[in-house]
Structure formats: structure tokens, C-alpha cells
Amino acid sequence: MTPGHTDRVADHTARFAAFLEAEVAPLEAELAAQDVGTAYNPRLDEAGRMHPAVWEARREVQRRSAAAGLYNPHVGAAVGGGGFTRAEMQHVEEFVYRRSGLGLGLAALGWTEGANPAIEHCSDTARKEWLEPLMAGEITAAFANTEIHVGTDVLAMETTARRDGADWILDGTKAWITNAHFADVVQVVAVTEPGAGSRSLSMFLVDATSPGFTRGRDIPTMLDDGLTGELHLEGVRVPPENVVGEVGDGFALAMAWINWRRLCRGGMCAGWGTWLLERALDRAQHRTSGGAPIAELQAVQHMLADMDADVYAARAASLQAQVELDALPGGPYGMPLHPDAPRLTSLVKVINDEAFFRVADRAVQVHGGTGLRLGSPEEKLFRLARNLKIPAGTVEIQRNAIARGLLRRGVGR
Numbered sequence: 461m462t463p464g465h466t467d468r469v470a471d472h473t474a475r476f477a478a479f480l481e482a483e484v485a486p487l488e489a490e491l492a493a494q495d496v497g498t499a500y501n502p503r504l505d506e507a508g509r510m511h512p513a514v515w516e517a518r519r520e521v522q523r524r525s526a527a528a529g530l531y532n533p534h535v536g537a538a539v540g541g542g543g544f545t546r547a548e549m550q551h552v553e554e555f556v557y558r559r560s561g562l563g564l565g566l567a568a569l570g571w572t573e574g575a576n577p578a579i580e581h582c583s584d585t586a587r588k589e590w591l592e593p594l595m596a597g598e599i600t601a602a603f604a605n606t607e608i609h610v611g612t613d614v615l616a617m618e619t620t621a622r623r624d625g626a627d628w629i630l631d632g633t634k635a636w637i638t639n640a641h642f643a644d645v646v647q648v649v650a651v652t653e654p655g656a657g658s659r660s661l662s663m664f665l666v667d668a669t670s671p672g673f674t675r676g677r678d679i680p681t682m683l684d685d686g687l688t689g690e691l692h693l694e695g696v697r698v699p700p701e702n703v704v705g706e707v708g709d710g711f712a713l714a715m716a717w718i719n720w721r722r723l724c725r726g727g728m729c730a731g732w733g734t735w736l737l738e739r740a741l742d743r744a745q746h747r748t749s750g751g752a753p754i755a756e757l758q759a760v761q762h763m764l765a766d767m768d769a770d771v772y773a774a775r776a777a778s779l780q781a782q783v784e785l786d787a788l789p790g791g792p793y794g795m796p797l798h799p800d801a802p803r804l805t806s807l808v809k810v811i812n813d814e815a816f817f818r819v820a821d822r823a824v825q826v827h828g829g830t831g832l833r834l835g836s837p838e839e840k841l842f843r844l845a846r847n848l849k850i851p852a853g854t855v856e857i858q859r860n861a862i863a864r865g866l867l868r869r870g871v872g873r
């Protein structure tokens with residue numbers, strides 16, 4: 461059996477397939493009737509943000525998915541999630557991405573908007589107030605680490621948190637934040653002890669209705685989804701129970717969140733890659749040139765074969781790395797993180813980011829001009845593939861981590 465393909469994975473994916481048909485398809489039909497774009501090619505409102513009807517359709521899928529017990533397989537069992545391993549999650553994610561394509565079904569799995577390995581470290585009070593509603597799909601979250609002048613160099617961030625009695629007062633501006641426009645609670649990383657290196661940061665749960673918290677401009681990106689923006693914190697008061705983990709844990713918690721997104725690349729790229737390959741095969745068998753299907757041309761066959769090779773290799777490598785991460789003391793997001801984890805995690809990210817970029821490029825090429833049509837799945841996923849090489853740590857930063865791992869202990873097993 462393929463590692464990680466357990467009975468509960470089979471159960472989850474079967475239930476997800478039924479959910480797509482019974483719960484998601486009618487919502488997609490309703491959305492299509494409204495002329496507001498689609499789930500992943502939404503119209504934007506006058507402020508450049510995702511059209512509210514598209515956002516609401518995604519939210520409804522999240523609520524229904526949570527009610528059906530499908531939204532939180534990745535969340536730890538200790539806080540009420542499915543407690544799936546990363547190897548199991550790769551199979552679940554591949555299935556969800558392949559079956560959903562660019563449809564509303566993708567919202568059925570908690571990602572940036574939902575619960576994550578960092579927020580699991582919140583206090584009991586915050587668990588009731590924030591984590592449980594997040595897991596129920598009642599509210600959404602954002603993760604605010606990056607700033608206008610600080611991306612890769614996280615420890616140089618300028619947002620501060622200072623004590624005021626038992627509370628904390630946060631000041632600063634965060635930028636490039638996914639779900640900035642809609643999040644109900646924001647996981648803000650801020651400096652609590654300047655100069656203390658990897659202990660200088662802490663993570664806070666900030667209620668988006670707090671005085672002093674404002675949503676800034678949309679930052680339009682090539683994703684064109686109206687979801688990325690700025691957040692301003694001016695004297696925002698945060699109670700002590702909204703500190704995640706311990707004061708000084710912010711860097712480790714931020715890395716837990718970021719590493720989770722890195723590892724999700726395995727199932728995402730295998731799922732979307734397979735979907736693109738299926739679409740390319742179909743196109744090649746039906747599009748003719750010189751009186752015969754282009755699938756009979758060796759030039760096109762080689763593109764299909766190269767897509768298959770990239771998807772197959774990236775899937776296998778990701779699964780291997782995630783099996784190894786699951787077996788490490790503390791697992792993939794341990795605090796402290798096992799020293800072998802960064803190399804394995806970065807291998808997953810760089811292998812998938814680069815393989816999926818080639819896959820998406822070839823998918824466009826097989827489709828010819830049709831692949832360039834604005835809003836086509838090939839065009840959208842090509843833009844998305846280009847994007848993937850930057851957020852959650854650039855591909856250069858992944859190479860830094862891989863090299864550090866190699867220099868520390870060689871090539872491992």
C-alpha cells in the first residue's frame with residue numbers, strides 16, 4: 461500500500477467526493493447564475509477585493525464542510541481535529557485539488573483561512589473564543605508576518621508589542637496578507653524582545669474588531685483574486701490570553717505556520733498537476749492538426765510525458781519527505797523543531813514549486829492559444845504556479861535550508 465493511504469484517508473476522500481456532488485455542485489450552479497466570476501477567477505469589487513458573493517459561496521462551503529466533518533483533518537486530535545499525519549494529508553489534499561480543479565470544492569479544506577498548526581498552541585480561553593469557531597467554519601483567520609520592508613528577513617520586522625499591565629499593545633503595519641480583507645482573527649507576529657534573535661518575536665491573536673485595527677489597501681497580484689492586502693495596527697490592545705504559546709515563541713510559531721503551507725505543496729501540486737495532465741490529454745486527443753489529433757505528434761507526446769514525469773516525481777518525493785517528517789520526534793511542526801525537519805520541508809517546497817511551474821507551462825503549450833485565454837484553467841494555474849515560488853519562503857530560501865541541512869549532517873539516510 462502507498463505510505464499514508466490509510467483507511468481513514470479512504471473514508472475521508474469518499475465522503476469528500478459525495479460532498480462535492482451533494483453540497484458543492486448546487487452552490488456552484490448558484491454562483492454561475494450570478495455573473496460574479498468563479499471561485500478562483502472572481503470578479504473584484506470597486507475596492508479591488510474578491511466579490512462578496514464569491515466570498516460568501518466559499519464561506520458556505522467551509523461551514524458545510526465543517527458540519528460534514530471534512531474541514532479539519534490536518535488539525536491535531538488534541539484540539540478536536542482529525543489528527544491526520546502529513547503523509548495522510550498529502551493523499552487527502554491531492555484528492556481535493558484533483559477533484560475540485562479550480563472550483564468551490566477547494567474551500568472544503570481549511571487553509572490560510574482556517575485552523576493551522578500554530579494556532580493550536582493557543583490558550584484554553586482563546587481556544588473557545590477563536591479556534592473552535594474557526595474549526596466550525598464560523599469565522600476565518602489570516603496570518604500576518606510579512607511587512608512592506610520585511611519579507612524573507614523575518615527577524616528584521618518592525619511591528620512591536622509592548623506590555624501595558626497584563627495586556628499587550630501592538631503597533632505596526634503588515635503587508636501581503638492573504639485574507640486581509642475578510643479575516644475575523646489575525647495571527648500577528650510582533651517583536652516583544654528586540655535583539656533576542658529567534659526569541660525576539662511573539663504571536664498574538666488579534667480580534668479584527670479591536671479599536672486601532674484597520675484593513676488597508678488591496679495589493680493586487682498576478683493571482684487577481686482580491687484576497688491580499690495590508691493591515692494596520694495602531695495601539696491595538698490584546699489581552700494576555702491571546703498570546704499564542706509563550707512570549708518569545710513567535711518565530712517558531714510563524715515557522716510552524718509557514719512549514720505547514722510548504723508541506724501542503726505536495727498534495728496541491730500532485731492534484732492540480734494531474735488535473736492539468738488529464739485536461740492536456742483530452743485536448744491533445746480532440747484537437748486536430750493536419751487532419752489528425754495533435755496527440756499523434758511526438759512533439760506533443762513529449763510534453764505530455766514530461767508533465768507526467770514531473771507530477772510523478774514530485775508526488776513520490778513529497779510523500780517520502782512527509783513520511784520521514786512524520787517519524788521525527790516532535791513531527792513536522794515540533795517546538796523545538798527537529799534539526800532534520802527544515803531540509804525535508806524545503807525539499808518538498810522547492811521540488812513542487814519548480815515541477816508544477818514546468819507542468820503548468822506545458823499545459824498552456826499543449827492547449828495553444830486556448831491555454832492563454834484569460835480565465836482558462838491553464839492560464840490561471842500558470843499564474844498561480846509562478847506565484848508559488850515566492851510566498852511561504854522563496855525557492856532560494858528553500859535552497860539555503862537544504863544546504864544548511866546537508867552541511868550539518870550530510871545527505872541523511
Ligand SMILES: Cc1cc2nc3c(=O)[nH]c(=O)nc-3n(C[C@H](O)[C@H](O)[C@H](O)COP(=O)(O)OP(=O)(O)OC[C@H]3O[C@@H](n4cnc5c(N)ncnc54)[C@H](O)[C@@H]3O)c2cc1C
Pocket residue numbers: 572602603604605606609610611612613635636637638639681683688847850851852853854855856857860
Ligand atoms: C500572493 C501572496 C500572498 C502572501 N500571503 C502572505 C500571508 O498570508 N502572510 C504573510 O505574512 N505573508 C504573505 N506573503 C508574503 C510572502 O511570504 C513574501 O512575499 C515572501 O516571504 C518573500 O518576501 P519578499 O516578497 O519580501 O521578498 P524579498 O525578501 O525581498 O526577496 C527578494 C529576492 O531576494 C531573495 N533573497 C532575500 N533574502 C535572501 C537570502 N537570505 N538568501 C537568498 N536569497 C534571498 C529572495 O529569494 C527573492 O528572490 C504573501 C505574498 C504573496 C505574493
